[in-house]
Amino acid sequence: RLPAGRRIAVLTASGGFGVLLADAASAQGLTLPRLAEATQQRILQAVAFAAPANPVDMTAQVSSRPELLAQVLDAVAADPACDTLLLQSANAFHVPRLRDVFLAALTQMRERHPQRLIVLCARAPADVRRQLDALGIPAIEGIDAACATVAALATLGMQSAQPSTVEATPRTPLAVEAFATEASAKAALAAAGLPVLREVVATTRDEAVAAASAIGFPVVLKIVSPDIAHKTEVGGVAVGVRSEGQLIDAHDTMLARVAEKAPGARIDGVLVVQMAPAGCELILGTKTDPVFGPMVMVGLGGIHAEIWKDVALRPAPVDAAAADAMLRSLKSFALLDGARGRPKADVAAAAQAIAALSR
Template sequence: MPSSPTPASPSSASITGERLTTLFRPRSVALIGASDKSVFSMIAYDNLVKFGFGDRAYLVNRRGADTHGRPTVTSCEQIGAPVDVAFLMVPQAGTLDALSDAAAAGIRNAVVLSSGYGEAGEAGRAAQADLVAHAESLGMVLLGPNHLGFANLTEGIPVTSIPGLPRQGGAVALLSQSGASSSAMLDFATMVNVGLSYMVTLGNEAMITAGHVLDFLVDDPATRAVAIFMETVRDPETFRRAARRAAAAGKAIVVLKAGSSALSARTAAAHTGALVGDAKVTDAIFADLGVIRVDSIEDMLITAGAAAALGRLDRPGIGIVSISGGACDIVADRAEDLGAQLPELAAATTEALTEIMPDYGTVQNPLDVTGAAIIDPTIFTRSIRAMAADPSIGVVGVIQGVPWLDDGSAHVTQRFVDAIGAGMADAACPTVFINQVLQPITDHTRTVMAHGGVKYVIPGLRQAIVALRNVAWWSDVTREAGRRHAAAAPVTVPPAARRHGQWPEDAARRLLADAGLPVVPARLVTTADDAAKAAAEFGGPVCLKVVSPQIMHKTDIGGVLLDVPAEQDSVKSAFEAVTAAAKNVDGAIVEGVLVSPMRRGGTELLVGVVRDPHWGPMLAVALGGLFVEVLNDSALAPLPVSPAQARQLLGRLRGRAVLDGVRGAPPADLDALAAVIARTGDLALALGDDLESLEINPLRVDGTTIEALDAVVTWARKDSH
């Protein structure tokens, strides 16, 4: 085979959106392994012909046999014309040679259909590594393997073996790690009128990942929202960068993530590791990036369609205007279940609606326009205008049926759709039509909608509330995209040479105190007499804790005694007891005993940081102190975290009401608490990759008093030298 120059290997960072332009907007395509015996080949070629791309498709068959009614070539070099994409439908054993042949012909993009790679055990992973290395050596990028290709539906370029592609492009790009599921997703998107700009099956993402494709789509003018079905985020940093760009561009990302796995690196020395499960980390990362997470294909596509149609909302409030009082009841129930905001209307809005509604109507949100709107459809028009003008409403949903079958009765419905469309045209905020049930949006439906000037319909009451809540949430969290945590005040940290081995509590306390974090007073003593003197200085009941780098969980071995009277004999006895307990631990070196004043009351929290192997340091805030694992009430966020974000984390705790003060207890100073939480994150970041985990447990909060009562620090480097 003739040799060709070896361009630079395309690293993950070099696979930019611009680099992918020739892949997703090709001028021509070569079907390598074209065969009348292959269903994949037949569907792929049929798609190209149906979309008018047949004259720019070249068939490569190693025997040179006529295929799909056309002559073929035996090598890409025989094509004799520039080709942008090679669609490889050859068995795995022939893939490397097929890549070489394509590269020799100047083709720089490969779409690899074959399976048996990373999904097929150790041998498959080795084959995938060889595939990537070979593509890199040829200066090629590849999509797949183990997938079904892609379709650029905006420009009518299908490079896929999925049948039944929609012929008209739309505003939502669909990415899927599952090729087989994509066909069902396409069907549902067509049924509910979610037009697609691109459909990309990702397969194993051996080289091009979801993040790379997302980065390309951020700059695609036709794409206004992206729906992604994924089982894992294979290139976290690329995905994170692309998601931030999408947020800044006002393009919503809606993800259906299936599957879960435990963190591969979990610290056993601190409770925080047990709190940071894969699903919680994913939720925290997506929330930080403004990525909408859903749990069904239907919600993914309907939410993405709504986001593309509505764009970013100015306010989270949802206003509902409905022909059905029953639908109003259902919407109100679902809004409460799902956390959607149906705000009370302002006095001016109520007054305006009262003038529109009949005397027997009730003015509220959701608004039942009653049967009077059947007689006078302008009630719809005027109510939509009034609802949209309310200062708390960011989007108005209008519930009314629209036909999907042409039974000759369209003229009955059309007058209502026209009246609704007139109100939408004059509305002061985005609006959307809502069908009561999950019914198809057909050509007949679209004709009725177009006549009335209705641009978008969401089918189903629950689906509408889910979608509008999601779009409202996304609008809020991405409105100031790009604004990150301001630079923290300098944090004092120990020299890098000391950041290893196991640190006892006394060293962890000093680390916190040096960083400006509040720590309960304590004295490290090495004799019973010194312990008694320290207790006398504190002037009340004390706590004694043994200090040893080999004993991380002191309570478990009897190394902690609480509420010890300050009398000399009691303190000395407690000192002897905790040191004796430590001597029973093999290899434990006792550095002394911490004596600190006893604390009672208040609320105990855990504040900790653990390093996720994929996403980096994650901050965990949890209620419960010693009982944190029992209560399992935690909230996570990637670092850095600002004090404002820390307050939001506290607000996500199920037991957050205890911080407001219960049974006469003073309310917590939430601003001060949030500042301590944020400062803990700043300390963890300042320690860099040396830190494995940092845990304050408990962090005691009693009104304005906030103190760390115990702390554990573990380092990535375990050796002591």
């Protein structure tokens, strides 16, 4: 059962827990709409001194009479204002009498509302968890964790409601040689439809000079080797090369430095690359998840990628519209959107690149 949106109804037997849950839910981007007047009246008919608006404080009265808990749950479940019911109970499932009250009410709920998503914020022993699992009701321990779970389910539900327009067609796997070097990997990406900067693999100094003249200065030089994973650590990168003289110096210095620091590495040449202007860096990636299958990722890139871990993930393939939504979900999207006078980035081009990688 996946929710259609981020609207939740919070039900507790304590007003204080209701406030804590409301704050945690808001921090996760969830909303707590006011329940309909008819719903509130049904709640008050069951528990006259309840707080019925949302969060719903059912008071401890529901702990003594299971039919009251069932009545309140039924009233809220029937209200279309909310996509998910979040029921909090700190330790009820560890108290035999209270456990029976809650299980009886939740069993009635599942019979009356088979498609309703109900999430428990509660601790529960293993035998009770098995009963809740059979009812299709997840029990999450901890207020923040429960709200994060509901938010994740809402995201998944909203994505499922808007399936990708891209047909997931089988592709011939790339040969392992495609990833031997940066140059061969980017050639494979270019063939898949991702834009790459102009670049040439030069095996001699003269070829490097000719490549730079054809591409246009400034350029970047990078060592090309299947044995060197991190080029900067062996002096295998030179940026901002702006003339033929600088290129010759950088080329010769690089080869000598790499030979000294990585004497056993195979050298296929030097990559001469068009130097991009300053901008906002993004990181794109894929992996095959054992549960969700092929996934595509985008996030803030460059030196900040591992620090901020600001990423968006979707099952592949995605279309340009879904890729655009991924970008806009990033905390760092403001950097792409011209924050503090920065030039606006070409978000549409980034979305197309994500879509191409996902295919």
